[in-house]
Amino acid sequence: xxxxxxxxxxxxxxxxxxxxxxxxxxxxxxxxxxxxxxxxxxxxxxxxxxxxxxxxxxxxxxxxxxxxxxxxxxxxxxxxxxxxxxxxxxxxxxxxxxxxxxxxxxxxxxxxxxxxxxxxxxxxxxxxxxxxxxxxxxxxxxxxxxxxxxxxxxxxxxxxxxxxxxxxxxxxxxxxxxxxxxxxxxxxxxxxxxxxxxxxxxxxxxxxxxxxxxxxxxxxxxxxxxxxxxxxxxxxxxxxxxxxxxxxxxxxxxxxxxxxxxxxxxxxxxxxxxxxxxxxxxxxxxxxxxxxxxxxxxxxxxxxxxxxxxxxxxxxxxxxxxxxxxxxxxxxxxxxxxxxxxxxxxxxxxxxxxxxx
Amino acid sequence: xxxxxxxxxxxxxxxxxxxxxxxxxxxxxxxxxxxxxxxxxxxxxxxxxxxxxxxxxxxxxxxxxxxxxxxxxxxxxxxxxxxxxxxxxxxxxxxxxxxxxxxxxxxxxxxxxxxxxxxxxxxxxxxxxxxxxxxxxxxxxxxxxxxxxxxxxxxxxxxxxxxxxxxxxxxxxxxxxxxxxxxxxxxxxxxxxxxxxxxxxxxxxxxxxxxxxxxxxxxxxxxxxxxxxxxxxxxxxxxxxxxxxxxxxxxxxxxxxxxxxxxxxxxxxxxxxxxxxxxxxxxxxxxxxxxxxxxxxxxxxxxxxxxxxxxxxxxxxxxxxxxxxxxxxxxxxxxxxxxxxxxxxxxx
Numbered sequence: 001x002x003x004x005x006x007x008x009x010x011x012x013x014x015x016x017x018x019x020x021x022x023x024x025x026x027x028x029x030x031x032x033x034x035x036x037x038x039x040x041x042x043x044x045x046x047x048x049x050x051x052x053x054x055x056x057x058x059x060x061x062x063x064x065x066x067x068x069x070x071x072x073x074x075x076x077x078x079x080x081x082x083x084x085x086x087x088x089x090x091x092x093x094x095x096x097x098x099x100x101x102x103x104x105x106x107x108x109x110x111x112x113x114x115x116x117x118x119x120x121x122x123x124x125x126x127x128x129x130x131x132x133x134x135x136x137x138x139x140x141x142x143x144x145x146x147x148x149x150x151x152x153x154x155x156x157x158x159x160x161x162x163x164x165x166x167x168x169x170x171x172x173x174x175x176x177x178x179x180x181x182x183x184x185x186x187x188x189x190x191x192x193x194x195x196x197x198x199x200x201x202x203x204x205x206x207x208x209x210x211x212x213x214x215x216x217x218x219x220x221x222x223x224x225x226x227x228x229x230x231x232x233x234x235x236x237x238x239x240x241x242x243x244x245x246x247x248x249x250x251x252x253x254x255x256x257x258x259x260x261x262x263x264x265x266x267x268x269x270x271x272x273x274x275x276x277x278x279x280x281x282x283x284x285x286x287x288x289x290x291x292x293x294x295x296x297x298x299x300x301x302x303x304x305x306x307x308x309x310x311x312x313x314x315x316x317x318x319x320x321x322x323x324x325x326x327x328x329x330x331x332x333x334x335x336x337x338x339x340x341x342x343x344x345x346x347x348x349x350x351x352x353x354x355x356x357x
Numbered sequence: 358x359x360x361x362x363x364x365x366x367x368x369x370x371x372x373x374x375x376x377x378x379x380x381x382x383x384x385x386x387x388x389x390x391x392x393x394x395x396x397x398x399x400x401x402x403x404x405x406x407x408x409x410x411x412x413x414x415x416x417x418x419x420x421x422x423x424x425x426x427x428x429x430x431x432x433x434x435x436x437x438x439x440x441x442x443x444x445x446x447x448x449x450x451x452x453x454x455x456x457x458x459x460x461x462x463x464x465x466x467x468x469x470x471x472x473x474x475x476x477x478x479x480x481x482x483x484x485x486x487x488x489x490x491x492x493x494x495x496x497x498x499x500x501x502x503x504x505x506x507x508x509x510x511x512x513x514x515x516x517x518x519x520x521x522x523x524x525x526x527x528x529x530x531x532x533x534x535x536x537x538x539x540x541x542x543x544x545x546x547x548x549x550x551x552x553x554x555x556x557x558x559x560x561x562x563x564x565x566x567x568x569x570x571x572x573x574x575x576x577x578x579x580x581x582x583x584x585x586x587x588x589x590x591x592x593x594x595x596x597x598x599x600x601x602x603x604x605x606x607x608x609x610x611x612x613x614x615x616x617x618x619x620x621x622x623x624x625x626x627x628x629x630x631x632x633x634x635x636x637x638x639x640x641x642x643x644x645x646x647x648x649x650x651x652x653x654x655x656x657x658x659x660x661x662x663x664x665x666x667x668x669x670x671x672x673x674x675x676x677x678x679x680x681x682x683x684x685x686x687x688x689x690x691x692x693x694x695x696x697x698x699x700x701x702x703x704x705x
Contacts, residue, residue, distance in 0.1 A: 014589040026585075120553065126574040126602040127622070128668055131555040132530045137578075137592075138549050146529035146555045148515055149604075149648075150385070150432060151490065153401070153667040154448050154472055156674075157430060170672045177670070 105136040114191055117142075121188050130180050135191070143187055147176070368663060370641035373684035374417040376408055376660075380681050384662035385432045385447070387683070389653040392440025395422070395458075396653075396660055398683055399431035405445040407457055410658065410685065417658070417685050425455050425463045432472060438480035446473035452487055454499055466499040475517035477524075482538060488514030488526055496541065506542060510534060518568060520561035523582075525568045527556040533570060535582065551578040551592055560608035563615050569631070571605030577619060579631050591634070596621030606666060607650045609659075611693045618693075620661055622646040622668040628688070630695045638692040645682075656693060659686040 008024030010016040016026065107113045117135045130147035134140060156169045369375065380400035388397040394410040396419070406424040410417060429448035436443055441459055444466070446452035452467035467473070471491035478485055484505060485497040490513040495504035511534070516527035524536040531550035537543075550556050552572040560569045567581035567590075575597040581589050596603040596619065603623035610617045611628075616637060620626040624643035629636050643663045650661035664681035665674055 011585070012588055014586060016585075019585075123600070124553070124574060124602065126554055126572075126604060128555070128573040128604055131573055134531065134549070134553050137551040137553060140549055141530050144530050146512070146515075146531075148513075148529070148555065148557075149667040150472075150474065151513075152670065154430065156667075156671045157401070157448070166671065170670070173670045173672070 105139045107136075110191070117188060117191055121184065129177055129184075133184070133187075142191070143183055145180070145183075152176075367644040368680070368682060369684060370643060371684070371686060373661075373686040374419070376410075376419040376683035376685060378406075378421045379662075379683050380404060380406060382430075382676075382679070383664040383666065383681050384649060384683060385430065386434045387649050387651045387660050387662060388434045388436055388443070389651055389658070389660065390436050390440040391438055391654050394653055394658065395440070396683075397434050397436070397443050397445075398662065399434045399445050399447065400681070401430040403427050403430055405431055405434060405443065405453075405455065407443070410653075412657075415687070417687065419685070423457055425453065425457075427451070427453065429472075432474055433476045435476050435478050437478050444476050444478060444485060446476045446487060448472040450489070452476055452485065452497075454485075467495065467497045467504070469493065469495065471513075474514050475526075477517055477519045479519055479521060479524075479538060481521045482541075486517070486519065486524070488517045490514065492528075494526060508536075508542070511547070515556050516559040516570075518559045518561040520563060520565050523561050523565040523568070525559045525561055525570075527559045527570060529555070531556055533559065533568075533580075535568075546582070548580070551580060551590065552576050555604075557604050557606055558608045560610055560617065563610050563612070569608045569617065571608050571619065573604035575602040575605065575621070577605055577608065577629075593634070595619055595627060595629075595636075596623045596625060598623055603646075604668060606646065606648050607661075609650055609652050611652055611656045611688075612654060613656045614694050616693050616695050618650060618652070618659060620647040620650040622648075622666055624663065626650060626659075626661055626686075628692045633696050633698040635696055635699065637694075637696065638688075640686070657687065659688050660684070661686065 006024050007027050008016050008022055011022070011024070011026040016022050016024075113135055120133075120135060128149070130145075130152065131143075132141040132146045133143040135142055152173065156173070159169050159172070160166070376396070376398075380398060380402050382400050382402035384398050384400050386397075386399045388399075389395070390397075394412070396408045396410055397405060398408075399405050403426055404424050405427070407422040408419045409422050410419050412418075425445075427445065427447055427449050431445050431447035433447065434443060434445045442454055442456045444452050444454055446467065450469050450472055451465045452473060453463040454466040455461070455463040467476075467485060467487045469487065469489035469491050470493075471489050473487050473489045475488040476485065477487075482496070483498070485499060486494060487497065488494045488510070492510045492513055494508040494510055494514060494517075496506045496508075498505050510526060510528050511532045512529040514526055514528055516525075518525050519538070522538040524538055524541075526534045526536070527550070528534065531552070531554075533548045533550055533556065534544050535546040535548065537545045550570055550572065552570060552574060554572045554574040556570060557573055558571040562568060566583065566586065567579065570578045570580060572578075576592050576594050578592040579590060581587060596605055601623070603621045605619050605621050607620040608617060609620075616628060616630045618626055618628050624646055626640050626647055627636055628638040628640075645663045646666040646668055647661050647663055648666035650659065652659055660683060662681060662683045665679055667674070
């Protein structure tokens with residue numbers, strides 16, 4: 001459908017009324033020369049169109065991960081969605097030549113990636129340090145293990161409630177901060193070239209030290225996985241202090257897939273909305289209901305479930321912060337997962353086995 | 358000038374109206390009623406408070422109305438579309454429904470396994486959506502004890518925005534999950550954030566064509582959903598001071614003009630126009646961060662709170678001297694009305 005002559009200027013500005021019929025190429029990236037990083041035409045480039053103190057720039061992000069055809073381009077949001085959600089398996093992409101690749105930054109040029117990372121760490125370090133990081137927008141994280149302001153604060157308030165002094169809370173936070181800073185340092189020194197991407201299981205021999213020299217030809221996703229263990233260590237510290245009676249490492253995995261507290265009775269009509277795939281008329285009548293007369297399950301029920309979920313919740317919180325890891329088979333000493341604190345030399349490179357997650 | 362001299366200017370440099378009897382600990386969320394000028398604030402002191410805001414010409418008055426208590430800090434709040442009921446959730450892992458305008462008592466309508474970070478009422482579905490650090494998003498019919506649906510998220514929920522039928526969930530480790538609420542059981546799209554650091558807040562465009570995402574790195578990403586509009590995506594820097602990079606804590610669209618405000622840990626708030634890619638107004642920095650902000654239903658009042666957001670950890674928190682404020686700013690039209698594009702002649 002594309003006459004491979006020129007790129008369509010309208011499309012590059014944001015929209016072209018001809019859509020598929022357009023006789024110009026609908027590519028986003030048209031000038032490989034202007035790409036400072038030396039990537040091919042399929043890569044994303046930062047195109048600063050005019051100097052702007054806020055750093056406004058046009059980013060060309062073609063998101064295409066398994067998204068279905070949108071139908072007409074100028075459609076309203078609703079129309080687009082109804083169409084695409086109806087068709088489940090027809091991934092006909094409109095711009096096949098650049099869409100699939102454009103978002104998958106593959107670190108083809110490790111040197112320039114290293115430069116990006118160095119520059120980021122030099123100039124773009126935010127004040128909040130307990131964060132994940134990716135050196136390329138829209139790419140998966142190179143460093144995982146987000147802790148948000150509210151999570152840290154909730155942990156501190158919990159600690160304070162249990163009687164910990166402000167000083168020990170501050171110290172716990174500082175330890176967390178330091179291990180995260182160490183993680184960033186290690187990443188800067190050894191960014192694990194290789195394509196960032198999906199966390200496929202990769203057998204990595206159990207190392208003696210945290211910084212492993214990996215061969216540049218490693219193809220699988222080394223980056224996210226290798227960085228996971230250090231974040232686990234920082235989180236097991238957070239987890240350990242959240243509940244002193246709870247042994248980190250092997251955990252009661254009560255946070256099962258359904259995410260629901262136990263022993264709730266199933267309501268027969270609970271899935272009405274979702275199975276019908278539209279807003280059912282049955283619900284229309286409740287919109288003006290006076291809530292003071294409606295009957296939610298009796299308080300007794302809530303009390304029972306509260307005590308259940310209280311316990312579950314607590315443990316789940318710890319589990320959450322400590323164990324958002326891909327499940328892979330671990331080699332080596334499995335007792336490492338039972339340790340409460342890791343010394344830098346023994347932090348395992350791979351994720352804990354299922355038994356410990 | 359004020360009699361307090363420098364102290365007053367510091368905590369209220371924008372000469373906004375101060376809400377009476379603010380919470381005793383930091384404010385975690387602010388929510389205006391969709392029907393009237395009732396303001397709800399949730400706080401780390403476990404309380405949900407309501408004020409009636411009244412305007413007499415250019416003067417603004419606030420009257421404390423009522424409050425309820427949770428067992429633990431409250432993190433999020435939202436109003437039901439009828440303007441009669443408030444939902445609040447937080448560290449006690451519950452959401453309480455409070456029919457405050459009819460004088461009713463609060464009752465628990467939702468529960469999670471971990472603190473509930475975000476809550477949203479979806480009138481088109483008559484359901485409450487709750488996002489939690491237990492990595493799930495749950496939909497609740499408030500008359501039933503079980504969620505109508507539980508949606509697994511790749512990580513802890515950090516941010517949520519709903520503009521029917523668009524819903525965007527921001528989670529830890531930079532995931533952004535987009536849902537079409539007409540088909541809520543399937544993720545419409547999963548996007549990795551265009552920003553490089555932790556996601557802090559999201560806001561859906563009023564026309565549902567895309568959303569904004571704010572991060573801790575003083576940057577906001579403007580993301581369009583349609584493949585054909587990806588060329589319009591961009592990011593911009595904000596809330597930075599020299600080499601100090603603060604986080605963007607709140608993104609709020611103006612209900613009429615569709616411009617938006619950002620509020621950050623630097624204590625400033627700004628008004629922006631994404632279509633012309635301009636900043637409309639930069640307000641003065643307050644002495645403490647702004648963790649949350651919101652417009653009222655017609656955009657005539659912008660409420661923001663000035664209090665510690667934990668952006669520097671526990672060591673900067675001094676409970677004995679910490680003060681939390683809630684301010685009301687009346688935006689002028691020039692601050693929130695979109696401006697024509699400057700310079701480039703692009704096609705709209």
